[in-house]
Amino acid sequence: MxxxxxxxxxxxxxxxxxxxxxxxxxxxxxxxxxxxxxxxxxxxxxxxxxxxxxxxxxxxxxxxxxxxxxxxxxxxxxxxxxxxxxxxxxxxxxxxxxxxxxxxxxxxxxxxxxxxxxxxxxxxxxxxxxxxxxxxxxxxxxxxxxxxxxxxxxxxxxxxxxxxRKHGDFICPFAPYGYQKCEGNHNRIEPDPYAATVVQDIFNWKIQGMTNNGIAIRLAESGILAPLEYKRHKGEPLFSGFKMKERCEWTAQAVARILTNPIYIGTLRQGLRRRPNYKIKKSIPTEENEWVVIHDAHEPVVTKRTFYLAQKALLIDTRAAPRATTVYPLSGLLECGECGNAVTRSTINNGYKLYSYFRCSVRTKENRCELKQVPEAQVEAAVLQLLQEHISAVVELDRCLSEIQQVPYQKINVAKCEQRREKLAAEIARYRDLKASLYEDMKEGLISKTDFCDIRGQYDARIADALIAQEQIDRELSIYLSGEQSPNNWMKTFTEHRGLKSLTRAVVLECIEKVVIHKDEKLEIIFEHSEDYARLVSSLQEYAARGILGEAM
The missing domain is CATH 3.40.50.1390 (Resolvase, N-terminal catalytic domain)
Structure with a gap:
């Protein structure tokens, strides 16, 4: 029933x-x-x-x-x-x-x-x-x-x-801002004509001295849609790991995510997160050595030089006034020559005009440093003059190089590289022999096991450094022998600014590593590519000593 x-x-x-x-x-x-x-x-x-x-x-x-x-x-x-x-x-x-x-x-x-x-x-x-x-x-x-x-x-x-991932396929469900999936192959991406220009503007503005918040404000005031709003406008499916508002706006964080993403120079990084197993939905970060990184996987939106300068701008300390949208040309690059701490900018209003000066941050807080305050205008004028002189020196080096192109310049450089390589090879062999004898010394009781481990570690470090230096020399040799490009391309960084009239944030980032202010108000500037500059000057002095420059000139 x-x-x-x-x-x-x-x-x-x-x-x-x-x-x-x-x-x-x-x-x-x-x-x-x-x-x-x-x-x-x-x-x-x-x-x-x-x-x-x-x-x-x-x-x-x-x-x-x-x-x-x-x-x-x-x-x-x-x-x-x-x-x-x-x-x-x-x-x-x-x-x-x-x-x-x-x-x-x-x-x-x-x-x-x-x-x-x-x-x-x-x-x-x-x-x-x-x-x-x-x-x-x-x-x-x-x-x-x-x-x-x-x-x-x-x-x-x-x-x-x-x-x-290892084949360089793009497997994310959506392309990052500035890119779009290729029409015939959704595992490849290409620049989005509109958004890519916005990304280029963001990088350029950062190099020119704008803060992340200032960039976000400028984008919003220009009526440029934020990344999620742009996707919505294009009718693409929306997904975000962040909480979504009814209308998404540009923020300093969104700008920072774009500026730090190497995808814009053609580098594809995937596998940065993973799920522990098939039952757990939440993903966890993976170790960096587990990432799959493919260089030149797609067309870049910005140059590697532009990306490097943006990273430099992000890494240095560039705290700005609360409502400021830009930083000053030397922000974050000044160092006290007496105590090594940062030199900061301060402003005083005396009732008639603003007076800006630089002083050591330690002296400001604890009154312990001997470096006194230095007027901002004085520092910037001195930096501009020293930079102009350095640019002129690099231009002259470039002229000398162009004049000795018809002499055995390449052969001399190759010979010098080979000499350096032979010296490193001998150093590696010596430390390997010393390493081999260490074990016998420990067995005979001449050194303890602790000393054995410490000394062996020191020898391993010396060998590793020498091997890295050898690889660098091999790269230089291949450039000299191939004739495809000059190892002195760094000179363009300075020669492009010949005739410089004023100090800008972009020029400072590109040409200067740091500025050291000493208590006698003397300035010391560490320029970008200072090691390359010193090596080239040494080479030219050697050529002059051999009479090569005179023959060419």
């Missing part, structure tokens, strides 16, 4: 279908298609001639994994069940319901029976209204199999993605 009653009962039914990225992998390997359309059609065909089922809703989770139940359509269906609107759920098979063994069992064996909900998995031939010990075991076994299937698929997907 009970069975007849059940057969005559009308069940308010929810059809539930789900498709995830795991199913794409299955389809690619030739398994049965689990498309949304196929699932719905199969269930509707099953219910077509069964009047006891009253279809109340069709719930669809498209693109959601079965390893958890944090799915919007499933949660809405669950709310309907708890509200008493649904008392039957029909799925194609148990894997569509869920692939996680523990929580799937919680719903099927505990929650649904308590709420009086019938579950039908068509292809698994499961109907909980006719449950018995055999069907209970079958459900448990299938849930275990589905859980194991998720684990296998997760391993395969991770492996496939890692191969794609």
């Amino acid at each position: 009970q069975n007849n009653a059940n057969e005559m009962a009308v069940f308010n039914t929810a059809i539930y279908v789900r498709l995830s990225k795991e199913d794409i992998v299955a389809a690619q390997s030739g398994r049965e298609s689990n498309s949304i359309t196929n699932q719905k059609q199969l269930i509707l065909d099953f219910l077509k001639d069964k009047p006891e089922f009253n279809i109340v809703s069709i719930r669809i989770d498209d693109g959601y994994t079965g390893t958890n139940f944090d799915r919007p359509a499933f949660q809405r269906m669950l709310n309907d069940i708890k509200a008493g609107r649904i008392n039957c759920v029909v799925v194609k098979d148990l894997s569509r319901f869920g692939r996680e063994y523990i929580n799937s069992g919680k719903y099927i064996h505990r929650l649904f029976p308590v709420l009086g909900v019938r579950l039908i998995a068509i292809n698994d031939n499961i109907d909980t209204i006719t449950r018995d010990e055999s069907s209970e075991f079958s459900i448990t076994l299938k849930n275990l199999m589905n859980d194991n299937y998720s684990r296998d698929i997760s391993v395969k997907v991770r492996s496939q993605l890692q191969v794609k």
Whole structure:
């Protein structure tokens, strides 16, 4: 009698279908298609001639994994069940319901029976209204199999993605601001004509001395849409790891993310985060040595030189006044020659005009440093003069080099490189011999085990330094012998600024490493490429001593 009653009962039914990225992998390997359309059609065909089922809703989770139940359509269906609107759920098979063994069992064996909900998995031939010990075991076994299937698929997907990363494929779901996915290949990116120019402006403004907040204000005032708003404007799907407002605006943080991302020089970094396993949704950072980094993976938006200067601007201490949108030309580059601390800028209003000066930050706070305050105008004028003199010196070096191009300049440089390399090779051999004799000294009791470890570490460090220096020499040799480019391209940094009339933030960042102010108000400037400059001067002096310059001139 009970069975007849059940057969005559009308069940308010929810059809539930789900498709995830795991199913794409299955389809690619030739398994049965689990498309949304196929699932719905199969269930509707099953219910077509069964009047006891009253279809109340069709719930669809498209693109959601079965390893958890944090799915919007499933949660809405669950709310309907708890509200008493649904008392039957029909799925194609148990894997569509869920692939996680523990929580799937919680719903099927505990929650649904308590709420009086019938579950039908068509292809698994499961109907909980006719449950018995055999069907209970079958459900448990299938849930275990589905859980194991998720684990296998997760391993395969991770492996496939890692191969794609190493091939330089772009596997993120959306392109970063400034780029767009290529029309014919979504695993490649290309500059977005509009957004790429905005990115270039951001880098240029930073180099020119604007603060991150100042850049954000300028972008907003210019009516340029923030990255997420731009995606929304283009009709692209939105996803962000950050909390989204109704309307997203430019912020200093958004500007900083762009300025620090090497993707804009063509460097593709992937695998920076990972999920511990297929059941945990939250990702964790990976060690840097596990990242997959591909250089020149795509067309750059800014030059490497521009990117380097922007990083330099970000790294130095450039605290500005609360409402200031730019920094001063020498901000963050001044150092006290007496105590080595930063020299900061201060301003005094004497009632008639503003008076700006530099003073040691330690003297300002603790009155301990001997460096007295120096007028800003005096420092900037002195820096400008010294920079002009250095530029003139580099221009003269460039002229000398151009005049000795027809003499055995290349041969001399090659010979010098080979001499340096031979010297390093002898040094490496010597330290390796010393290392080999250390063990014998320890065995004979001449040195302790602690001394053995310490000295061996010192020798290893010397060998490592020498090997790095050898690699640098090899690179120089290949440049000299190939004739493709000059190792003195750094000179353009200065020669491009010949005739410099004023001090700007961009010129300072490009040409100056730091400015040291001494207590006698003398300035010492450490220029960019100072080692290259010193080496070139030494070489030219050697050429002059050999009479090579005179012959050329």
